[in-house]
Amino acid sequence: MKITREEVEHVARLARLKFGEEEVEMFTKQLNEILLYMEKLNELDTSEVPPTFHAMEKENAFRSDEVGSSLELKKVLDNAPEDNGESFVVPKIF
Numbered sequence: 001m002k003i004t005r006e007e008v009e010h011v012a013r014l015a016r017l018k019f020g021e022e023e024v025e026m027f028t029k030q031l032n033e034i035l036l037y038m039e040k041l042n043e044l045d046t047s048e049v050p051p052t053f054h055a056m057e058k059e060n061a062f063r064s065d066e067v068g069s070s071l072e073l074k075k076v077l078d079n080a081p082e083d084n085g086e087s088f089v090v091p092k093i094f
Helices: 005-014 021-041 073-078
Strands: none
Touching: 005 021
16 A cells, blocks of 8 residues: 555645545545556656646747837826826725
């Protein structure tokens, strides 16, 4: 066995989960099967396989940062319900 009942109970306590006896047995068996399968996968030679970060190759969709002109302050404040000449005026929130 790769994982014991006590380890499953310990992890459950850390996660603040309560399981019944049947659930502990079921999780112990399931986690053990997962770990055994992972051990089987470790037998494969992956030295020639490049690391994969995503299943599909993707390019960064962000555009490059470029300095551009900003909106004129007067144009921005023209659509404000209330302004003080420098910024928007909004009601205080308590």
